[in-house]
Amino acid sequence: xxxxxxxxxxxxxxxxxxxxxxxxxxxxxxxxxxxxxxxxxxxxxxxxxxxxxxxxxxxxxxxxxxxxxxxxxxxxxxxxxxxxxxxxxxxxxxxxxxxxxxxxxxxxxxxxxxxxxxxxxxxxxxxxxxxxxxxxxxxxxxxxxxxxxxxxxxxxxxxxxxxxxxxxxxxxxxxxxxxxxxxxxxxxxxxxxxxxxxxxxxxxxxxxxxxxxxxxxxxxxxxxxxxxxxxxxxxxxxxxxxxxxxxxxxxxxxxxxxxxxxxxxxxxxx
Amino acid sequence: xxxxxxxxxxxxxxxxxxxxxxxxxxxxxxxxxxxxxxxxxxxxxxxxxxxxxxxxxxxxxxxxxxxxxxxxxxxxxxxxxxxxxxxxxxxxxxxxxxxxxxxxxxxxxxxxxxxxxxxxxxxxxxxxxxxxxxxxxxxxxxxxxxxxxxxxxxxxxxxxxxxxxxxxxxxxxxxxxxxxxxxxx
Numbered sequence: 001x002x003x004x005x006x007x008x009x010x011x012x013x014x015x016x017x018x019x020x021x022x023x024x025x026x027x028x029x030x031x032x033x034x035x036x037x038x039x040x041x042x043x044x045x046x047x048x049x050x051x052x053x054x055x056x057x058x059x060x061x062x063x064x065x066x067x068x069x070x071x072x073x074x075x076x077x078x079x080x081x082x083x084x085x086x087x088x089x090x091x092x093x094x095x096x097x098x099x100x101x102x103x104x105x106x107x108x109x110x111x112x113x114x115x116x117x118x119x120x121x122x123x124x125x126x127x128x129x130x131x132x133x134x135x136x137x138x139x140x141x142x143x144x145x146x147x148x149x150x151x152x153x154x155x156x157x158x159x160x161x162x163x164x165x166x167x168x169x170x171x172x173x174x175x176x177x178x179x180x181x182x183x184x185x186x187x188x189x190x191x192x193x194x195x196x197x198x199x200x201x202x203x204x205x206x207x208x209x210x211x212x213x214x215x216x217x218x219x220x221x222x223x224x225x226x227x228x229x230x231x232x233x234x235x236x237x238x239x240x241x242x243x244x245x246x247x248x249x250x251x252x253x254x255x256x257x258x259x260x261x262x263x264x265x266x267x268x269x270x
Numbered sequence: 271x272x273x274x275x276x277x278x279x280x281x282x283x284x285x286x287x288x289x290x291x292x293x294x295x296x297x298x299x300x301x302x303x304x305x306x307x308x309x310x311x312x313x314x315x316x317x318x319x320x321x322x323x324x325x326x327x328x329x330x331x332x333x334x335x336x337x338x339x340x341x342x343x344x345x346x347x348x349x350x351x352x353x354x355x356x357x358x359x360x361x362x363x364x365x366x367x368x369x370x371x372x373x374x375x376x377x378x379x380x381x382x383x384x385x386x387x388x389x390x391x392x393x394x395x396x397x398x399x400x401x402x403x404x405x406x407x408x409x410x411x412x413x414x415x416x417x418x419x420x421x422x423x424x425x426x427x428x429x430x431x432x433x434x435x436x437x438x439x440x441x442x443x444x445x446x447x448x449x450x451x452x453x454x455x
Contacts, residue, residue: 008437009430009433009434009437010433012411012433012436012437012440013418013433016415018417018418043444044440046444047440047443047444048412050393050447051393051412051413051443051447052412052413057300057304058303058304058307058308058313058316059300059301059303059304059307061313062303062313067299067300070295070299070321071292071295071296071299073321074295074321074324074325074328075288077321077322077325078325078328078329081325081329
């Protein structure tokens with residue numbers, strides 16, 4: 001845009017005396033030499049003279065009473081509008097909140113979602129811990145490693161008991177006290193019942209079942225008939241090859257314990 | 271009233287003070303009325319438009335953030351309501367402009383009030399015939415004396431646009447007034 005057209009844009013403000021002092025001086029300097037801008041200024045002065053100066057402002061044509069009542073009329077309109085306004089429902093307020101407070105709604109929703117996620121993740125752990133607490137008196141193993149250890153101990157104790165029974169010398173006609181064997185048998189019967197509800201392999205489960213019968217017999221042996229009952233139990237052990245099977249099972253669980261220990265230690269080394 | 275005093279007043283209106291609102295109304299009612307009249311050209315509509323503007327101000331004062339001056343915001347509301355009124359009037363073809371019927375006036379050029387009345391009527395008629403934006407600029411800047419900056423804030427356009435439309439609007443008005451004066455003579 002040329003300097004001349006820039007000046008023309010300023011002429012109205014110059015005539016109305018609305019220019020800052022510096023710009024006013026620049027225009028005055030321009031007008032000394034520019035005839036067309038000078039005639040433009042005169043034209044603008046005529047327009048102002050004919051369109052603004054002779055006339056009172058419209059507000060001056062209204063009476064003072066009119067202006068005194070002006071505010072009262074506004075108040076009445078406001079009160080009337082407020083009466084007409086329907087009571088907003090919760091859903092209207094919610095919609096208003098969503099439309100005009102988007103950031104707040106997004107922030108709040110994100111927080112709620114985060115909270116729900118945290119609670120859900122936390123609650124995922126609760127069922128396992130609840131199971132552990134419910135089975136506690138004998139401090140149940142938390143996983144397969146503990147089961148294997150108990151199996152190993154069970155077979156070890158069973159083996160010791162059965163070896164003692166099979167090596168018992170019953171030719172002597174003196175009274176034999178089976179109380180300690182009965183006590184061990186009863187404890188092993190309890191353990192049998194626990195192990196039968198654990199996830200163990202089929203062969204071990206069958207062996208545990210066979211052992212249960214023997215252990216129950218031993219637990220119920222009466223001292224007066226003890227010799228004859230023990231003979232029956234001994235023949236049962238031999239017939240079923242129970243002792244051999246118990247030794248094999250014990251070795252198997254011992255070796256699996258060994259393998260677990262190695263695996264853990266190597267993991268540690270890594 | 272300083273700018274700080276006005277801010278305090280607006281804060282009180284936001285809190286629900288009717289007294290503070292009354293002070294604001296009384297401060298700006300005449301200028302709002304003049305602006306409204308510049309668009310609608312009759313006293314009834316000017317009263318309606320200016321009062322409606324203050325009702326809107328009251329209803330939406332909480333949305334006023336103070337980024338523009340309060341009077342700029344108010345005059346913007348007045349301008350929008352007045353332009354809407356003009357559009358409605360155009361649709362219903364209901365013209366309520368207080369044009370003076372020139373032919374009914376006594377012919378007396380020495381009688382200044384009559385001559386002035388004729389010219390005023392011509393002025394209002396030519397203003398009425400201007401395109402909307404030129405009419406808005408002429409009304410706000412020329413007839414109501416608002417600054418170019420303020421007019422640009424109200425109409426949300428550049429100062430250059432305001433000056434251009436003012437220049438064109440006044441040219442047209444001058445041409446039409448001369449034409450109408452020739453007709454009378």
